[in-house]
Amino acid sequence: MTRVDLESCGKNEGEHDGPGLTRRDFAIAGASTLAAAAIPSHAFAAKAGGALPMSISEAGKRMRDGSLSCVDLTKAYFHYIELYQPKLNMFISQLKDMALKTAAERDAELKQGKDRGPLHGIPILVKDLYDMAGTRTTVGSKAFVDRQSTEDATSVHHLREAGVVVLGKTNMNEFAAGVSGTNAYFGDCHNPWALDRSPGGSSSGNGAALAAGIGFGGTSSDTGGSIRVPASWCGIAGIRPTYGLVSLHGLFPRAYSLDCAGPLARNVFDLGLLLDAMAGFDPLDKHSALAQRTASYTKGIRDGVKGMTFATVKNYTYKDVDKPVADAVAKAAEKLKSLGARIVEVEIKPLEGQLDYNKLFTNILLYEFNQILGEKYRNTPNAADLYGPIVTNNIAAGSKVTKEDYEKTMNERPAIIAEVKKVFEKVDALLTPALPTTAPLLKASAQDYGRGRQFTIPFSYTALPSAVVPCGFDPQGLPIGLQIVGDHFSEAALLRMAYAYEQATDFHKKHPPIFAQAIPS
Numbered sequence: 302m303t304r305v306d307l308e309s310c311g312k313n314e315g316e317h318d319g320p321g322l323t324r325r326d327f328a329i330a331g332a333s334t335l336a337a338a339a340i341p342s343h344a345f346a347a348k349a350g351g352a353l354p355m356s357i358s359e360a361g362k363r364m365r366d367g368s369l370s371c372v373d374l375t376k377a378y379f380h381y382i383e384l385y386q387p388k389l390n391m392f393i394s395q396l397k398d399m400a401l402k403t404a405a406e407r408d409a410e411l412k413q414g415k416d417r418g419p420l421h422g423i424p425i426l427v428k429d430l431y432d433m434a435g436t437r438t439t440v441g442s443k444a445f446v447d448r449q450s451t452e453d454a455t456s457v458h459h460l461r462e463a464g465v466v467v468l469g470k471t472n473m474n475e476f477a478a479g480v481s482g483t484n485a486y487f488g489d490c491h492n493p494w495a496l497d498r499s500p501g502g503s504s505s506g507n508g509a510a511l512a513a514g515i516g517f518g519g520t521s522s523d524t525g526g527s528i529r530v531p532a533s534w535c536g537i538a539g540i541r542p543t544y545g546l547v548s549l550h551g552l553f554p555r556a557y558s559l560d561c562a563g564p565l566a567r568n569v570f571d572l573g574l575l576l577d578a579m580a581g582f583d584p585l586d587k588h589s590a591l592a593q594r595t596a597s598y599t600k601g602i603r604d605g606v607k608g609m610t611f612a613t614v615k616n617y618t619y620k621d622v623d624k625p626v627a628d629a630v631a632k633a634a635e636k637l638k639s640l641g642a643r644i645v646e647v648e649i650k651p652l653e654g655q656l657d658y659n660k661l662f663t664n665i666l667l668y669e670f671n672q673i674l675g676e677k678y679r680n681t682p683n684a685a686d687l688y689g690p691i692v693t694n695n696i697a698a699g700s701k702v703t704k705e706d707y708e709k710t711m712n713e714r715p716a717i718i719a720e721v722k723k724v725f726e727k728v729d730a731l732l733t734p735a736l737p738t739t740a741p742l743l744k745a746s747a748q749d750y751g752r753g754r755q756f757t758i759p760f761s762y763t764a765l766p767s768a769v770v771p772c773g774f775d776p777q778g779l780p781i782g783l784q785i786v787g788d789h790f791s792e793a794a795l796l797r798m799a800y801a802y803e804q805a806t807d808f809h810k811k812h813p814p815i816f817a818q819a820i821p822s
Contacts, residue, residue: 353374356571357420357517357518358574361422364421371405371424374404375468377821378468381513381514388491388493388815389500389513389815390489390490392469392471393487395468399436399467400466400468403466417463421464423466424465424466424467424468424516425466425468425516425519425520425575426516426518427470427519427520428521429471429473430476430477430552431456431457431562432450432452432454433450435450436449439470440475440553441475441503442486442687443486443689444688446486450551454550455585456547456548456562456579457520460578460579468516471506471507472484472488472505472506473490474691476555476670477522477527477553478503478689480499480750481501481743482501482508483691483743484505485689490508491743492508492813493509493813493815493816494512494536494813495779497744498740499741499745500534501531502530503555504528505531507520507565508532508534508535508537509535511537512812513813513816514812517566518571520564521539521562521565524555524559524761525754525761526758528541529541529736530735532770533782534779536774536780536782536808537565537771537809539572539769540572540576540766540767541561541767541768542580542792543561543590544590546590546766546792547561547580548562549561550583550586555669555673556666556669556670557669558711559761568809569768569799569803570599570602572796573599573796574599576792577597577599580594580598580792590790592789595793598792605797605801606640606798607642608642609642609643610727611634611645611729612644612645612646612647612724613634613645614652615649617649617733618732618734621755622737623737625739625773625781626736626737626781627734629734629774629781630734630772632773633772633773636805637802647724656759656763658755659751659754661761661762665707665710668699668707670696671700671702672699678696714763718763722788722789729794732783732784732785734781735782735784736782737755738752739777739779764789765786767786769784769799770785774808780808785798
């Protein structure tokens with residue numbers, strides 16, 4: 302397929318004023334035909350302005366030596382957004398004018414000797430449940446389509462002060478309800494590895510855009526897996542930090558007891574740079590942790606894993622996991638062993654049934670979601686027209702959970718957390734798949750998507766941090782993610798582990814057929 306073919310699937314609408322594209326707007330190509338659907342990597346070879354930088358560090362170096370301006374980099378990304386938005390439906394709002402204005406300011410600052418640090422002039426994405434002054438924050442819902450933000454979420458404020466350029470507000474499951482990447486109003490988001498597959502959610506737009514080579518990172522959120530799922534299914538890196546490490550002020554809540562904010566990125570080092578800006582105590586967030594944050598999450602990241610101990614979990618790590626995924630995780634463990642780590646198997650009794658992910662999802666997540674949105678939903682006369690089916694079903698299910706069941710599940714939490722944490726007295730981290738499957742079809746059933754919660758929600762409940770890094774591909778060429786789980790506030794160690802594995806493999810260097818590589822001139 303040529304460049305013309307890509308554009309024939311739709312027209313880039315910029316900032317949406319109404320419904321976006323749905324899967325009916327696409328002639329879906331199977332994984333086997335996607336190679337023909339992409340723009341060839343040599344498409345701009347005759348007139349290219351050079352290769353796009355592949356990391357934050359590379360982009361920063363080129364901006365500082367004058368070989369690349371922030372304006373030119375930002376323009377290049379909007380070129381690819383124009384090409385890929387009709388295929389992937391990554392954005393709810395594109396912020397081209399604002400981004401180019403900021404990019405010009407960052408270029409001028411560098412010329413004047415003002416350098417804000419590693420993120421100076423770096424284009425990123427913001428999930429559309431983060432408030433950002435001067436933009437709409439729709440939370441992916443028709444009900445909030447005209448909701449305007451007058452201030453930045455705390456972490457967005459920190460990132461903008463650090464010098465980032467925000468390309469746009471990205472698509473997501475409505476109210477972060479679900480991991481599918483589907484959206485009844487703004488249209489479904491598509492996986493650049495295979496257009497008929499889910500990119501994962503709820504941070505679907507970030508996952509799809511980053512996998513397609515657009516931007517360097519994205520502010521995301523994770524309640525039951527919304528960072529880890531798109532990281533795994535899109536073949537990128539993500540970290541769900543310890544509960545409370547990153548402020549939730551200015552994010553629309555999904556479930557107060559489980560919500561976390563954190564970054565997605567195209568590589569592990571970039572995760573650390575983004576987390577440096579996002580993490581820290583915030584008095585405006587009553588859930589913000591008082592624990593001392595790490596000075597820099599990239600310090601010591603290259604120190605390797607020699608002498609560390611990783612554990613697979615008996616009756617858990619490989620339980621009910623598709624064979625390609627299980628094989629990839631087993632090979633990842635062997636790779637870590639070859640780097641000087643020790644691999645052991647441990648028993649963690651709560652993970653053998655007590656931490657039932659369906660029970661936790663219903664008794665906590667859906668109960669709290671109903672407390673947050675249920676009354677507003679029920680008092681809206683035309684609710685069925687304004688809210689999508691996943692939100693409607695979530696509120697209905699959450700309204701049936703009794704306060705007694707919720708409180709019982711919450712009261713059990715401290716003892717279970719203490720029991721799970723004991724394992725870190727003898728190991729440095731746990732290894733699991735991020736998901737038991739690769740990306741399902743967008744039209745897959747709720748049960749198919751629900752199965753994926755077995756490795757995400759238990760660690761949301763225990764408030765433990767976890768990093769996800771690509772560890773292989775299934776026979777269809779779809780990415781597989783490795784989840785590395787650590788003790789509370791061990792993000793620096795987790796990023797060091799993930800970085801060591803990433804650098805010893807080449808999975809992060811592989812890109813989907815739809816991928817931005819050259820700067821058009």
